[in-house]
Amino acid sequence: MPQADPDRSVFRAIADPTRRAILDRLRLGPAPVNELAAAFSQSRPAISKHLRILRELNVVSEQKYGRERLYRLEPAELKDVADWILPYRDFWQASLGNLKSYLEQE
Amino acid sequence: MPQADPDRSVFRAIADPTRRAILDRLRLGPAPVNELAAAFSQSRPAISKHLRILRELNVVSEQKYGRERLYRLEPAELKDVADWILPYRDFWQASLGNLKSYLEQE
DNA sequence: ATAATACGTATCCATTTGGTTACGTATTAT
């Protein structure tokens, strides 16, 4: 039984590098699909599919303006990622601390 | 031409919920494979495959102790996730701020 | 020496993923 429940979390949204790049672009401000697609060496429908996933996982929202669709960053769900990663912070800070004291031994 | 370059980033490591759970467990301390596998309703080889991916993406390390393999969290790569998510923080804080002032208008 | 344990790996399989081209539709330009 391969995979009963497909992952609906925001982690799937950011798993793909193209989708991360789209989000990075949207951080600068809303953009229509064509502008987003122009930045990648992929077909526009491919970008549309990525946008659909981002939409369904509520990481972006869409607004119709004439024949364009403005895509806008909806960062609320991304907070889940930040929340998940947070407890790990102590670990790499500890490691960096160890490295620091190791270097200072020289 | 579907996908020239497979994603080797840490984002792939944390894309799968089982792997995130493994990492969460390892935050409490190193563990042998059987203990990790016991926590999931998956076969041990399935967990071994997840561990291999986590190993290859340098999110965990393996150390042989007798016939056991101790897996340990290696959080350095996870910092990339934290670094990536960081700039988005301003956005959801802004949204929460807006909500707050909206509520205070009442 | 033999059996049991703790793994990793090989093989196989169904599903998902991420891409493509072809096409349909709403909106704007001519």
Added chain:
DNA sequence: ATAATACGTAACCAAATGGATACGTATTAT
């Protein structure tokens, strides 16, 4: 009215993913 633009979606496809079972090997227990 007709053409062009800006999309979304459908159909299709190869590769990747995540699972299972079967098996091999090193280590420990008997």
